[in-house]
Amino acid sequence: xxxxxxxxxxxxxxxxxxxxxxxxxxxxxxxxxxxxxxxxxxxxxxxxxxxxxxxxxxxxxxxxxxxxxxxxxxxxxxxxxxxxxxxxxxxxxxxxxxxxxxxxxxxxxxxxxxxxxxxxxxxxxxxxxxxxxxxxxxxxxxxxxxxxxxxxxxxxxxxxxxxxxxxxxxxxxxxxxxxxxxxxxxxxxxxxxxxxxxxxxxxxxxxxxxxxxxxxxxxxxxxxxxxxxxxxxxxx
Amino acid sequence: xxxxxxxxxxxxxxxxxxxxxxxxxxxxxxxxxxxxxxxxxxxxxxxxxxxxxxxxxxxxxxxxxxxxxxxxxxxxxxxxxxxxxxxxxxxxxxxxxxxxxxxxxxxxxxxxxxxxxxxxxxxxxxxxxxxxxxxxxxxxxxxxxxxxxxxxxxxxxxxxxxxxxxxxxxxxxxxxxxxxxxxxxxxxxxxxxxxxxxxxxxxxxxxxxxxxxxxxxxxxxxxxxxxxxxxxxxxxxxxxxxxxxxxxxxxxxxxxxxxxxxxxxxxxxxxxxxxxxxxxxxxxxxxxxxxxxxxxxxxxxxxxxxxxxxxxxxxxxxxxxxxxxxxxxxxxxxxxxxxxxxxxxxxxxxxxxxxxxxxxxxxxxxxxxxxxxxxxx
Numbered sequence: 001x002x003x004x005x006x007x008x009x010x011x012x013x014x015x016x017x018x019x020x021x022x023x024x025x026x027x028x029x030x031x032x033x034x035x036x037x038x039x040x041x042x043x044x045x046x047x048x049x050x051x052x053x054x055x056x057x058x059x060x061x062x063x064x065x066x067x068x069x070x071x072x073x074x075x076x077x078x079x080x081x082x083x084x085x086x087x088x089x090x091x092x093x094x095x096x097x098x099x100x101x102x103x104x105x106x107x108x109x110x111x112x113x114x115x116x117x118x119x120x121x122x123x124x125x126x127x128x129x130x131x132x133x134x135x136x137x138x139x140x141x142x143x144x145x146x147x148x149x150x151x152x153x154x155x156x157x158x159x160x161x162x163x164x165x166x167x168x169x170x171x172x173x174x175x176x177x178x179x180x181x182x183x184x185x186x187x188x189x190x191x192x193x194x195x196x197x198x199x200x201x202x203x204x205x206x207x208x209x210x211x212x213x214x215x216x217x218x219x220x221x222x223x224x225x226x227x228x229x230x231x232x233x234x235x236x
Numbered sequence: 237x238x239x240x241x242x243x244x245x246x247x248x249x250x251x252x253x254x255x256x257x258x259x260x261x262x263x264x265x266x267x268x269x270x271x272x273x274x275x276x277x278x279x280x281x282x283x284x285x286x287x288x289x290x291x292x293x294x295x296x297x298x299x300x301x302x303x304x305x306x307x308x309x310x311x312x313x314x315x316x317x318x319x320x321x322x323x324x325x326x327x328x329x330x331x332x333x334x335x336x337x338x339x340x341x342x343x344x345x346x347x348x349x350x351x352x353x354x355x356x357x358x359x360x361x362x363x364x365x366x367x368x369x370x371x372x373x374x375x376x377x378x379x380x381x382x383x384x385x386x387x388x389x390x391x392x393x394x395x396x397x398x399x400x401x402x403x404x405x406x407x408x409x410x411x412x413x414x415x416x417x418x419x420x421x422x423x424x425x426x427x428x429x430x431x432x433x434x435x436x437x438x439x440x441x442x443x444x445x446x447x448x449x450x451x452x453x454x455x456x457x458x459x460x461x462x463x464x465x466x467x468x469x470x471x472x473x474x475x476x477x478x479x480x481x482x483x484x485x486x487x488x489x490x491x492x493x494x495x496x497x498x499x500x501x502x503x504x505x506x507x508x509x510x511x512x513x514x515x516x517x518x519x520x521x522x523x524x525x526x527x528x529x530x531x532x533x534x535x536x537x538x539x540x541x542x543x544x545x546x547x548x549x550x551x552x553x554x555x556x557x558x559x560x561x562x563x564x565x566x567x568x569x570x571x572x573x574x575x576x577x578x579x580x581x582x583x584x585x586x587x588x589x590x591x592x593x594x595x596x597x598x599x600x601x602x603x604x605x606x607x608x609x610x611x612x613x
Contacts, residue, residue: 090602100474134602
C-alpha cells in the first residue's frame with residue numbers, strides 16, 4: 001500500500017471532525033472520496049498532508065509512519081496537494097506558481113523538464129505564463145493548482161475538488177487530464193462533490209458521512225449502488 | 237495526449253526568459269543602466285539633502301523652520317530605517333507587528349546599559365563596541381517573542397506584539413535596572429575626529445549623524461533586497477500570499493516567519509543604537525506605543541512590500557510633522573494636529589489607493605484577490 005490511513009480521529013477544538021477513518025490507496029490507483037459538505041473529505045486530506053494534526057490513529061506512506069511528520073517533509077517524501085479553493089498565489093506569475101510547486105527540489109534540469117510536462121498537459125498555462133495567478137479564470141487556476149501539485153514529482157497527489165466552480169466542458173477536460181496523469185504513473189487521492197465524474201474515473205472510492213466511512217467499493221460498483229445513486233448522483 | 241484543446245499547441249513554445257519570471261514595478265522594467273542611474277542619483281541627492289536650504293527659491297520651502305534641519309534629517313533617517321525593517325515583517329512576510337518599537341527600545345537600552353556611566357553594570361564601553369551586542373540582543377528578543385507567537389495568525393499576532401511593546405515600556409518604567417524616568421545620560425557618541433581635531437559626532441551638528449544613518453540605510457537596503465530576491469524572499473512571499481498553500485508546497489512557515497521577525501528586530505535594534513548614540517540621553521518615556529503605530533502607518537501609506545514605498549513612508553511620518561512645526565493657523569501650531577492629519581491621510585489613502593503610494597505590484601494583485609474573495613464578481 002502506498003498510503004494507509006488507520007483509524008484516525010481529528011478534532012477542531014471540541015468538535016470531532018473525523019470519527020475513526022481507515023482507508024488505503026494502492027500504488028497506481030485513483031481513489032475517490034465522495035460525500036456531502038462537512039462529511040470530512042477535506043479534513044482527511046489535510047490530515048494526510050499534515051496541515052492539521054490528528055488526535056489518534058496512524059498514517060503510513062510508502063511503508064513509513066508519517067503520523068507526526070512535518071508537512072514539508074511529507075512533500076519531500078512524495079505527497080503533494082492541490083488544496084480546496086485552489087490556493088493559487090495571486091501575486092506570483094503562473095511560472096512562479098509552478099516553481100513554488102518545485103520548492104523542495106534542487107534539481108534544476110529535471111524541474112525544467114517537469115515544467116514542460118505541465119505545459120504539455122495544460123497549454124493554456126504556457127500562454128498565461130507571465131500573468132499573475134490572481135488574474136486567471138477559475139478554470140485556469142484549477143489547471144494551475146493541478147500543474148503546481150505535479151511539480152514536486154509526487155508519488156501521491158491529493159486533489160481537493162478539482163471540478164469546483166468549473167463549466168461542464170472544463171470538468172470533462174480536467175478529469176481526463178487527471179486520468180492521464182494517473183496513467184503516467186502518479187497515484188491519486190481525489191475528493192469530489194461531483195460524484196458522477198469521480199466514480200466513473202476512480203478505480204475505487206469511499207463514501208464519507210459525518211466523519212465516518214459508510215461505504216466503499218470500486219468506482220463502478222458505487223456508481224450503480226442504489227443508495228449512492230439516491231444520495232449523491234441526483235437520480236432517483 | 238488529451239491536452240486541453242488549444243489553437244497554439246502546434247506552434248513552437250516560446251522560451252522562458254529570466255525577465256519573464258516576476259511581476260515587476262516601473263523601475264524593474266527599465267534597462268539595467270537606467271536602473272543604476274536612477275538609484276545612484278537618488279543616493280547622491282540624499283547625501284546632499286543637508287544643503288538643500290541653499291538652493292534658491294525652492295530650498296527654503298523644503299527645510300524645517302522651527303527645528304534644526306540636520307536634526308530633522310537624522311530623525312527622518314532612523315524612521316526610514318525602522319520603516320525598512322518593519323517592511324520586512326509586515327510587507328514581505330505579511331505578519332502584522334504592532335509592537336515594533338519594542339525592538340527599537342531593546343537596541344537603545346542595550347547601548348545605554350553597556351556604555352552609560354549611569355548603568356549599574358559600570359562597563360562604560362565605547363559606542364562602537366556596544367553596536368554588535370545591541371543588534372544581537374534585539375535579534376534574540378525577536379526570536380524569543382517569535383517562537384511562541386508566530387503560530388498565531390493575523391489579528392492574534394498583532395495583539396501579542398502590541399502586548400510585547402507595552403511590556404518593554406512598563407518594564408523600562410519600573411525595573412530599577414532600567415532606571416525608569418531618570419534614564420541614562422552621557423551615552424557616548426560614535427567615534428571619529430575631524431582634521432582639526434574636533435569630534436565628528438557631537439551635539440553641535442546633527443548632519444554627520446544623518447550621513448551615518450543614510451549609509452546604514454543603504455547597507456540595510458542592499459541586504460534586505462538581496463534577501464527578498466533569494467529563496468528566503470520567495471518563501472516570505474508565499475507565506476504572505478497564502479500561508480496554507482505555502483505549507484503545502486513544503487515551505488517551513490514557522491522558520492521563515494521567525495527569520496522575518498528576527499531580521500526586522502535586528503534592523504529596529506540598529507535604529508535604537510543610532511538613536512542612543514545621537515541623543516546621549518534616553519528614558520522610559522522615549523518609547524511610546526504611538527511610535528510603533530506611526531512607523532506601521534508609514535509603511536502602509538508608502539506601499540507595503542516595496543522598499544521604495546517603505547522609504548517614502550518613513551520620510552512622510554518623520555518629515556511632515558516637523559515641516560508643520562512652527563506654522564501657526566488660528567493661533568495653533570500645526571504640529572499638534574499631526575496625528576489627526578495622519579489619520580485623515582491614511583483614511584484617504586486606504587480608500588483611493590489601498591496598496592500605498594508606491595505599491596508593490598504583487599501586493600496590488602493580492603489585494604484585488606482578497607477583494608474578490610469578500611465580494612465575488
